[in-house]
Amino acid sequence: MTDALISNLLARDAISAxxxxxxxxxxxxxxxxAAGEDLVRQGSRPSISTLLLSGLAARYKLLEDGKRxxxxxxxxxxxxxxxxxxxxxxDHGVLALTDCAVMVAPHRSLQTVTENQPHLxxxxxLLTLIDGSIHREWITAMGRREVKAHFxxxxxxxxxxxxxxxxxxxxxFRFPITQATLADVLGVxxxxxxxxxxxxxxxxxxxxxxxxxxxxxxxxxxxxxxxDPTYLHFNREPR
Amino acid sequence: MTDALISNLLARDAISAxxxxxxxxxxxxxxxxAAGEDLVRQGSRPSISTLLLSGLAARYKLLEDGKRxxxxxxxxxxxxxxxxxxxxxxDHGVLALTDCAVMVAPHRSLQTVTENQPHLxxxxxLLTLIDGSIHREWITAMGRREVKAHFxxxxxxxxxxxxxxxxxxxxxFRFPITQATLADVLGVxxxxxxxxxxxxxxxxxxxxxxxxxxxxxxxxxxxxxxxDPTYLHFNREPR
DNA sequence: CGTAATGTTGATCTCAATCAAGTCCGGTGG
DNA sequence: CCACCGGACTTGATTGAGATCAACATTACG
Numbered sequence: 191m192t193d194a195l196i197s198n199l200l201a202r203d204a205i206s207a208x209x210x211x212x213x214x215x216x217x218x219x220x221x222x223x224a225a226g227e228d229l230v231r232q233g234s235r236p237s238i239s240t241l242l243l244s245g246l247a248a249r250y251k252l253l254e255d256g257k258r259x260x261x262x263x264x265x266x267x268x269x270x271x272x273x274x275x276x277x278x279x280x281d282h283g284v285l286a287l288t289d290c291a292v293m294v295a296p297h298r299s300l301q302t303v304t305e306n307q308p309h310l311x312x313x314x315x316l317l318t319l320i321d322g323s324i325h326r327e328w329i330t331a332m333g334r335r336e337v338k339a340h341f342x343x344x345x346x347x348x349x350x351x352x353x354x355x356x357x358x359x360x361x362x363f364r365f366p367i368t369q370a371t372l373a374d375v376l377g378v379x380x381x382x383x384x385x386x387x388x389x390x391x392x393x394x395x396x397x398x399x400x401x402x403x404x405x406x407x408x409x410x411x412x413x414x415x416x417x418d419p420t421y422l423h424f425n426r427e428p429r
Numbered sequence: 430m431t432d433a434l435i436s437n438l439l440a441r442d443a444i445s446a447x448x449x450x451x452x453x454x455x456x457x458x459x460x461x462x463a464a465g466e467d468l469v470r471q472g473s474r475p476s477i478s479t480l481l482l483s484g485l486a487a488r489y490k491l492l493e494d495g496k497r498x499x500x501x502x503x504x505x506x507x508x509x510x511x512x513x514x515x516x517x518x519x520d521h522g523v524l525a526l527t528d529c530a531v532m533v534a535p536h537r538s539l540q541t542v543t544e545n546q547p548h549l550x551x552x553x554x555l556l557t558l559i560d561g562s563i564h565r566e567w568i569t570a571m572g573r574r575e576v577k578a579h580f581x582x583x584x585x586x587x588x589x590x591x592x593x594x595x596x597x598x599x600x601x602f603r604f605p606i607t608q609a610t611l612a613d614v615l616g617v618x619x620x621x622x623x624x625x626x627x628x629x630x631x632x633x634x635x636x637x638x639x640x641x642x643x644x645x646x647x648x649x650x651x652x653x654x655x656x657d658p659t660y661l662h663f664n665r666e667p668r
Numbered sequence: 669c670g671t672a673a674t675g676t677t678g679a680t681c682t683c684a685a686t687c688a689a690g691t692c693c694g695g696t697g698g
Numbered sequence: 699c700c701a702c703c704g705g706a707c708t709t710g711a712t713t714g715a716g717a718t719c720a721a722c723a724t725t726a727c728g
Contacts, residue, residue, distance in 0.1 A: 251569045254655050259569040273562075276555045276668050281562055281660040305547045312543055315554045316515045318561065323512075323520055325564035330490045330498040332571040333616025337684080368706065377572025379685055384708060386684095416493050421520040429515050576716080608675065618717055623676060625716095 191243055191293065192217055194267025194355040199313050201354050202320075203429045209310045212303065217241055217293035223286040229270065232283035236274045238294040242266055245290030246366060250374065251282045260375045262324065263287075263348070263367075267355040273318050275300045288366050312429050320423050327421045332377050335416070337386050340376055342415035345396055349405060350419050361408055366401030430482050430532065431456055433506025433594040438552050440593050441559075442668045448549045451542065456480055456532035462525040469510050471522035477533040478514050481507045484529030485605060489613065490521045499614045501563065502526075502587070502606075506594040512557050514539045527605050551668050559662050566660045571616050574655070576625045579615055581654035584635055588644060589658050600647055605640030 192214050199205050199213070220243070223229055229240055229247055242264050249262040249270070261282060264270045270284050275297050304311045324347070331340045345365075352363040369387070373380040387398065395411040397404045405411060431453050438444050438452070459482070462468055468479055468486055481503050488501040488509070500521060503509045509523050514536050543550045563586070570579045584604075591602040608626070612619045626637065634650040636643045644650060 249565070251565065253569070253573055257573040259572040261565040261568045273558045276551055277558050277562065277662055278666060278668070279659065279662070279664070281662075282565060304551055308544045308550075311547075311550060311554075312515055315550075315557070318554070318558060319512045319516050322557065322561040322564060323516065325561060325568060326488070326490065326500040326521060328568050329500045329564060329571060330492070332568060333498040333613075334492055334496040369708095370706080374572075377568075380706095381686080381708085382684055388708085420518065423516055423518070423520075425518070427517060429517070607673085609673095619675090620677090620718080621716055627676085 191220065191291075192241065194243070195241055195269065197355050198267045198317065201424050201426065202316060203313060203426055205310075205313070209307065209313075212307060212310060216295040216299050216303070218296075220291060220293050223290045223292065225286055225288050225290075227286050228283050229286055229290065229292060230274070230280055230284040232280055234280050235278055236271060236280065236297075238296050239272050239275050239300065240270050240284070240292050240294050242268045242270050243291040243293060246287040247290055248285050248287050248371065248375075249282055250285055258374045259377060260371070261328070262321065263375065265348075265351060265355065266357065269314070269317055272300075272314060273321070287371060309429075316423075316429055323421045323423060337376060337378055337382065338389055339415050341372075341383075341386055341390060342395070342411050343417055344372075344375065345398075345403060345405070346408075346412055346415050346417040346419075347422070349403070349408070350422055350424070354422075354424060361405035363403055364401055365398070365403045430459065430530075431480065433482070434480055434508065436594050437506045437556065440663050440665065441555060442552060442665055444549075444552070448546065448552075451546060451549060455534040455538050455542070457534075459530060459532050462529045462531065464525055464527050464529075466525050467522050468525055468529065468531060469513070469519055469523040471519055473519050474517055475510060475513045475519065475536075477535050478511050478539065479509050479523070479531050479533050481505055481509050482530040482532060485526040486529055487524050487526050487610070487614075488521050489524055497613045498616060499610070500567070501560065502614065504587075504590060504594065505596065508553070508556055511539075511553060512560070526610060548668075555662075555668055562660045562662060576615060576617055576621065577628055578654050580611075580622075580625055580629060581634070581650050582656055583614065584637075584642060584644070585647075585651055585654050585656040585658075586661070588642070588647070589661055589663070593661075593663060600644035602642055603640055604637070604642045 196210055196213065230236060232252060244266045247264040247270060248260045250258055250260045252258055274280055331343050335343060348365055349358065349363060352358050357363055369383045370380045373383045376383060395407045395414065435449055469475060471491060483505045486503040486509060487499045489497055489499045491497050513519055570582050574582060587604055588597065588602060591597050596602055608622045609619045612622045615622060634646045634653065
């Protein structure tokens with residue numbers, strides 16, 4: 191069940207059999223969260239970290255005035271709150287956008303890994319660095335891409351990430367997110383998400399219906415989005 | 430000269446004398462960059478990581494259409510490209526906004542730290558996690574704060590960060606950045622930065638002249654910005 | 669001095685927010 | 699089967715924030 195996480199590690203470096211075994215042994219009980227539930231509460235101090243097995247989850251921040259911004263999306267194989275192991279305090283929450291199956295690793299066990307497994311420690315560190323890299327790309331998209339290009343960029347990103355964990359068929363993948371949620375991802379209003387989507391439909395680069403994305407012209411979509419997958423760091427090399 | 434880095438570590442956990450000594454020994458030659466030079470080139474594969482000793486630097490991404498977005502600001506004591514140690518490939522650049530003095534640590538030495546110093550490794554990891562936390566706050570500011578509040582938020586953030594490395598006097602600190610650069614931080618046009626600044630001047634919460642910020646009403650400024658310093662993780666605890 | 673970088677200002681235009689209705693489902697209960 | 703409901707999506711009208719364009723002012727500096 192931890193295969194997707196192993197895929198994510200293997201996409202970046204070789205992993206020894208022992209390391210794989212240690213990684214799998216980190217995770218205990220499987221838990222299922224219903225759509226709408228918090229996997230991790232903003233303000234909490236978790237003693238465990240959560241691996242998403244299946245489903246779609248969002249990191250978000252709430253402002254005092256009630257506005258919400260989603261700062262990251264997570265799919266199967268993502269170690270959604272590994273950073274809480276060292277940050278201790280959750281300055282944001284993680285929400286299940288669909289039903290989500292997760293497994294959890296006690297911070298005590300992660301501590302042991304950092305004491306005895308330098309390479310595996312670097313690999314976990316790397317996963318959090320890639321999250322940071324994605325954050326930088328999102329900042330750039332929010333600041334300097336128009337909404338249409340930002341939307342297209344998100345579709346490209348999710349396509350590459352789903353593909354890395356084997357959840358695409360050709361250029362089709364399930365991405366079950368509502369327009370209201372997308373608004374909190376893109377930092378615009380729901381109405382504007384809808385209108386942007388209409389505009390994109392006119393370009394015929396992808397379709398999006400009932401949570402199913404079908405990319406028809408990836409090259410042109412990437413050009414529109416000025417998409418460059420470098421920031422996802424899908425290259426295997428010694429770390 | 431590495432005092433500010435040690436301050437940054439000590440603000441988050443205790444550091445043993447040996448760890449402090451090892452940290453200081455990581456850094457070799459001091460190098461000075463002139464304002465406008467790149468400390469790290471976008472697309473490069475550095476074999477060293479850079480500690481900023483003094484000056485102001487910006488992480489930035491360039492889009493193909495020439496637009497620029499600054500994704501982070503760095504001051505003395507910031508380990509500006511520690512993440513390159515594991516990411517290997519720079520998907521963004523780091524630019525000296527003022528003259529900058531730096532020291533560099535070979536990745537080889539950092540590798541040795543990760544092999545032999547679990548706690549110090551976690552502390553370095555933590556520094557990159559805090560960068561990530563700041564990124565999330567910036568995403569939120571870009572998506573869900575109006576420009577005026579975003580600007581105020583940035584002033585608050587820089588105040589807390591400068592204070593942590595002893596570069597404030599009361600509520601005054603040097604923040605030598607141009608309005609054009611601020612535009613690339615906030616994701617708006619230069620003209621709009623100027624007009625927002627005028628509006629803020631009317632509120633009399635802070636002044637900003639010749640690169641000197643003087644906060645006159647921190648409480649009210651934080652209220653306007655909906656600022657909560659939690660995300661900077663300035664709390665000492667075992668990590 | 670002349671030139672370049674920075675900051676300031678006003679006019680106009682565009683994109684996206686907001687407000688206010690809608691439609692189009694897939695349940696669910698009478 | 700139909701009436702009703704709630705959630706998701708769609709649409710048009712109006713308003714507002716911020717971009718763009720075009721000057722002009724100020725300062726630093728070779």
